Every structure is written in structure tokens, then in C-alpha cells.
Amino acid sequence: MSRDMDHVLQNRRFAEDSRTNALLDNAEAVRSIAAAVEGTLGPKGLDTMLVSESGEVIVTNDGVTILEKMAIDHPAARMVAQIARAQQEEVGDGTTTATLLAATLVEEGAKQVARGVPVAKVIAGIRRGVQHALEAMQQLAHPIWDMKDDWLQGIAYTAGREQEDVTDLVMEAALMVGREKLLEKDFRLAEAVTAHPRVNSGVFSGLLVQGERLNLQVSNTKEIPRVLVLGGDLIPEPVETQSEAGFRKLEENRELLVSTIEKLAESVVDIIFVEGEVDPIAEDVLSTADLLVVSNMSKEDINRVAEHTGARVLKRTTLVKPIEELQEYFGMAELVEYEERLGCARIISGAGKPFATILVSASTEEVVKERERIAKDAAAAVQAAVRGGFLPGGGAAELALAREVEKHRDLVQGMEAFGVSAVAEALHRPMSQVVANAGFNPLEKVEEVKALQWKRQSSSLGVDCDRGVISDMVDMGVVDPLPVKYHALQAAGEVSTAILRIHTVVSMKRNDAI
Incomplete structure (x- = not known):
């Protein structure tokens, strides 16, 4: 019996060691992902150079770009990298903060498990701590009602890497589309950003959409045009052409299309935007009629053109309706101009919903791509702030939330308190990293700020990264949108607990294996 019991205990210890090893391995992989982006955080953050096997070079401090382009093999590391994509799609900024929070939660959670705290208790505590922090975060937020609010300018400046020209462009575009448009669920101001090395930076009321201009002999400029927007292809109705009857039917369909x-x-109508391809014979007829045609467009751009010009997207089969009825589907604009060097059509002052386009230029392809990413971040941050308000930046809000989570931990009974502590530790990370990137001692400065925040009961005190002194972040204009911070912490909590739940990693068999 004793030997059987020893065998059972040995197997149990082996299983526990395997789980611990898997957790520690995952934590180390996640830590390496955080190390790849942590140096880019804050006003003193530096750039990362990404180099491909083919020699392509990207220089950026954009977290999502770094994580998308870098080679990541470890499955747990890929889970954290996916946070950046989710953060980018949801709010368009804060990808580095989300990554650092997730990595720290995994690291702190793994430490608690290694000390003997059951992983289920750690996970429950993390969920509890994150939820408390999210609720407290909403209480700290300051709403923005006025589109000319100075805080909005500060948010654009911070998210725009302190580039004044980008800040001005983004703010001009935001004012142009207006608060109501920014609040629309499906509208993304960041999508208005277009970058090119051969354009002059600026903002105009309208759209810049990619497409192929077919009839080059037709003028590329149409003033006060009537606009027709077609979804799908402008080709004859397809038929089975393996028989003579099929060929005759196809010819009949082509003749019908031409007559239409x-x-x-x-x-x-003066200009036709077509989502797909255009039949060559139909193209000739359109050219003879002096109609400008832009084809091979994305579905998204087709819908944007319709929305901005006030047109309705038609299908090929709808064109058989009488002209009187079709005219009800047309849209209008002040000007439509096709720019050959960009391969884009510029639609100015449409009769439908307002849009603004932000043109960003730079000297080279490499630099212009980074400028585009910066402008998109600034635009996303401005829209997020209009939607949800703002918090003190520089890690100040997170540090204040850490204090609230620590208070909450004292009320938690049992071992879940260890998981709550992991959340408090993670909330120290943003300021710690910002201070370290500025060249100061993070341990010293963070503790100093923490003590002064408590003494003054302030959530906006942080570190001036130029002078290294404690300052009020809001007074300095260093603020961040609430939705960015909220989603970053929420996503970090979800992915970190998912990783902590993994007790072993097993390779899947190949698809062709027996």
C-alpha cells in the first residue's frame, strides 16, 4: 500500500510540476512579447526597426505594427499579440498599453501560482480586480462636449507623437465631420487618413477612394456631377456558353446591357463608380457619352461614396428601370476629380453625409507609412475621447486605479486576494515603463507619485518626462481617451486569464497523419 501511495504522490507531483512548467514557459514567452514593444511607450519612447528576409525595413513605434510584423512562434505569445489587433480594431490606439498590462498580469499570476496559490483562485481574483478597476475608471473620466475643447487638442497631440502638423490636420477633420458623425457606431475617423509621398498635406471635405479609371480620353474632372454607384460588375448577365444557344443568349444580354x-x-449622370469590372463594349459606350468611370473599387469605398454623395447603391439588374426612376438613386457632389498619380478619385462636398479626408505627406515611402500610422492613431484617439471622455495620461490614471484595487483587495476574503494583487501590480506598469523610457528610476519615481497621489487625493499626478518632477498630467495637457484605457485593461484581463488556465501544451497531429 505504501509503495502504491508513493507512486500516486509521485505522479501527482509530476503533474503539478508539468502544469507549473507550462505556466512558467507561457509567462516567459509573454514577457518576450512585452519586451519587444515596451521601449516605444511614452513621449520618450524610441522606435523599433523591423527587417524582413527580403530586406524590407520598417521603422516604427506603433505597437500593433511591431507585433504584426515580428516573427512569433510561441502560441501563448501569439495570444497576447492578438490583443494589439483587437485593440486596434476596437479603438485604434493603446495597443502597447494593452500588451504590457496583459504580460504583467500573466507574470504576476504565474508568481502567485508558483508560491502555491491555486490557479483558479488567482484567475477569479484577477477577474474581480479588473472589474473593480473598470468600474472605478469610468468614475474618473471627464466628458468632452465641445469639439473645440483644449483637451481634445491635447489628446490629438499626444497620440500624434507630438507632431503639430498631424495634430492640426486631425483636429480640422474632426471639426469638419462634426460630433454627431464621430458618435456613429460604424464611422472611423482613422479611415479618413491617406498618406502619399507626392501629395501636399491637408484636409478637405469629402472622400479619396481607390479605383481604376477606365476611359482615359474622358476628362478626369467633373463639376457638380450627378453620381451613379453600382455594386458588383457592369457586365452582361452571365449564361452557360458551351452551346450555340448559350452564345446567342450572351450576345443578347450584351446588347441589352449596351442599350441600358x-x-x-x-x-x-456624369460619373459612374463601379465596384467590380466593366465590360469592354460597355466601356466604349460610356466613353463615347463622355461619362467618367471608376471601377474595381472595394465594397467599403462603394458604400462610402454612396453615403457621401447621397446616392443609393444599385445592382446591374436595376438599370433596366425607366430613367425617371433611376434618377432617384443618383447622388451629387461639388466636384469629382480623378488623380492619376494616386490612383484615386477625389469627391468633394457630397450632397449626403459629411466626410473629411486627411492627406499626410512625407519624403519617402518608409517615412510616409509611419506618418500615416501616427495620423491614424491621433484620429482614433480624438474620436474615442469624443465618445467616452478622457483620463489623466502618463500612467497617472492607472496608478490611481491601482490604489483603488489595493483598497478593494483588503475587503476580499480568501486566496482570491492574491489575484486582485496581481491586477494592482499590473496597473503600476504603464507609468513605470513611461518613466524608465524617459531615463529615470521607475521604482523611485512611481513610489514618489503614489505617495503624493494618496496625500493629495489626486488621480492626475504623474511624472514630467522632460524634467523628472511630479506634475499634474491634466494641467500639462497629457490625457488619454477613456475607451482606449478601458478596452486595454478589459482585453488584458481576458487574455491573461485565458493563458493562466492553460496547464499543458500539446502538439496537434498533422492533417495527413493516420
């Missing part, structure tokens, strides 16, 4: 287009040419 000739009817359009007689109407007041």
Missing part, C-alpha cells in the same frame, strides 16, 4: 448604358448616357 446608352439610356444612362442620355440621362443626367
Whole structure:
């Protein structure tokens, strides 16, 4: 019996050691991901150079770009890297903060498990601590009602890497589209950013959409045009052409399409945007009628053109309707101009919903891509602030939240308190990293700020990264949008607990294995 019991205990210890090893291995992999982006955080953060096997070079301090482009093999590390993509899609900024929070939660959680705290208790505590922090975060937020609010300018400046020209462009565009448009669920101001090395930076009321101009002999400029927007292809109705009857039917369909287009040419339409391809014969008819045609567009751009010009997206089969009925589907704009060097159509002052386009230029392709990413971050941050308000930046809000989580931990009974402590530790990380990147001692400065925040009961005190002194971040104009911070912590909590739940890693068999 004793030997059997020893065998059972040995197997149990082996299983526990295997779980611990898997957890520590995952924590180390996650830590390496955080190390790749941590140096970019804050106003003194530096750039990362990404180099491909083919020699392609990208220089950036954009967290999501770094994580998307770098080679990541470890599955747990890939889970953390996916946070950046989710953060980017949801709010367009804060990818580095989300990554650091997740990595620290995993690291602190693994430490607690290694000390003997059951992983289930750690996970429950982390969830509890994150939820408490999210609720407290909403209480700290300051709303923005006025589009000319100075805080909005500060948010654009911070997210725009302190580039004044980018800040001005983004703010001009935000004012142009207005608060109501920024609040729309499906609208993304960041999508208005277009960068090119051969354009002058600026903002205009309208759209810049990619597409192929077909009839080059037609003028590329149309003033006060009537606009027709077509989804799908402008080709004859397809038929089975393996028989003579099929070929005859196809020819009949082509003749029907041509007659339909000739009817359009007689109407007041001036430009046609087509999502797909255009039949060559139909193209000739359109050219003869002096109609400008832009084809091979994305579905997203087709919908944006329709929305901005006030048009309705038609299908090919709808074109058979009488002209009087079709005209109800047309849109209008002040000007449509096709720019050959960009491969884009510029639509100015459409009759539908307002849009703004931000043009960003730079000297080279490499630099212009980074400028585009910076402008997109600034635009996303401004829109997020309009939607949800703002918090003190520089890690000040997170440090204040850490204090609230520590208070909450004292009320938690049992071993879940260890998981709550992991959340408090993680909330120290943003300021600690910002201070370290500025060249100061993070341990000294963070503790100093923490003590002064408690003494003054302030959530906005942080470190001036130029002078190394404690300052009020809000007074300095260093603020961050609430949705960015909220989603970063929420996503970090979700992915960290998912990783902590993994007790072993097993390789899957190949698809062709027996």
C-alpha cells in the first residue's frame, strides 16, 4: 500500500510540476512579447526597426505594427499579440498599453501560482480586480462636449507623437465631420487618413477612394456631377456558353446591357463608380457619352461614396428601370476629380453625409507609412475621447486605479486576494515603463507619485518626462481617451486569464497523419 501511495504522490507531483512548467514557459514567452514593444511607450519612447528576409525595413513605434510584423512562434505569445489587433480594431490606439498590462498580469499570476496559490483562485481574483478597476475608471473620466475643447487638442497631440502638423490636420477633420458623425457606431475617423509621398498635406471635405479609371480620353474632372454607384460588375448577365444557344443568349444580354448604358448616357449622370469590372463594349459606350468611370473599387469605398454623395447603391439588374426612376438613386457632389498619380478619385462636398479626408505627406515611402500610422492613431484617439471622455495620461490614471484595487483587495476574503494583487501590480506598469523610457528610476519615481497621489487625493499626478518632477498630467495637457484605457485593461484581463488556465501544451497531429 505504501509503495502504491508513493507512486500516486509521485505522479501527482509530476503533474503539478508539468502544469507549473507550462505556466512558467507561457509567462516567459509573454514577457518576450512585452519586451519587444515596451521601449516605444511614452513621449520618450524610441522606435523599433523591423527587417524582413527580403530586406524590407520598417521603422516604427506603433505597437500593433511591431507585433504584426515580428516573427512569433510561441502560441501563448501569439495570444497576447492578438490583443494589439483587437485593440486596434476596437479603438485604434493603446495597443502597447494593452500588451504590457496583459504580460504583467500573466507574470504576476504565474508568481502567485508558483508560491502555491491555486490557479483558479488567482484567475477569479484577477477577474474581480479588473472589474473593480473598470468600474472605478469610468468614475474618473471627464466628458468632452465641445469639439473645440483644449483637451481634445491635447489628446490629438499626444497620440500624434507630438507632431503639430498631424495634430492640426486631425483636429480640422474632426471639426469638419462634426460630433454627431464621430458618435456613429460604424464611422472611423482613422479611415479618413491617406498618406502619399507626392501629395501636399491637408484636409478637405469629402472622400479619396481607390479605383481604376477606365476611359482615359474622358476628362478626369467633373463639376457638380450627378453620381451613379453600382455594386458588383457592369457586365452582361452571365449564361452557360458551351452551346450555340448559350452564345446567342450572351450576345443578347450584351446588347441589352449596351442599350441600358446608352439610356444612362442620355440621362443626367456624369460619373459612374463601379465596384467590380466593366465590360469592354460597355466601356466604349460610356466613353463615347463622355461619362467618367471608376471601377474595381472595394465594397467599403462603394458604400462610402454612396453615403457621401447621397446616392443609393444599385445592382446591374436595376438599370433596366425607366430613367425617371433611376434618377432617384443618383447622388451629387461639388466636384469629382480623378488623380492619376494616386490612383484615386477625389469627391468633394457630397450632397449626403459629411466626410473629411486627411492627406499626410512625407519624403519617402518608409517615412510616409509611419506618418500615416501616427495620423491614424491621433484620429482614433480624438474620436474615442469624443465618445467616452478622457483620463489623466502618463500612467497617472492607472496608478490611481491601482490604489483603488489595493483598497478593494483588503475587503476580499480568501486566496482570491492574491489575484486582485496581481491586477494592482499590473496597473503600476504603464507609468513605470513611461518613466524608465524617459531615463529615470521607475521604482523611485512611481513610489514618489503614489505617495503624493494618496496625500493629495489626486488621480492626475504623474511624472514630467522632460524634467523628472511630479506634475499634474491634466494641467500639462497629457490625457488619454477613456475607451482606449478601458478596452486595454478589459482585453488584458481576458487574455491573461485565458493563458493562466492553460496547464499543458500539446502538439496537434498533422492533417495527413493516420
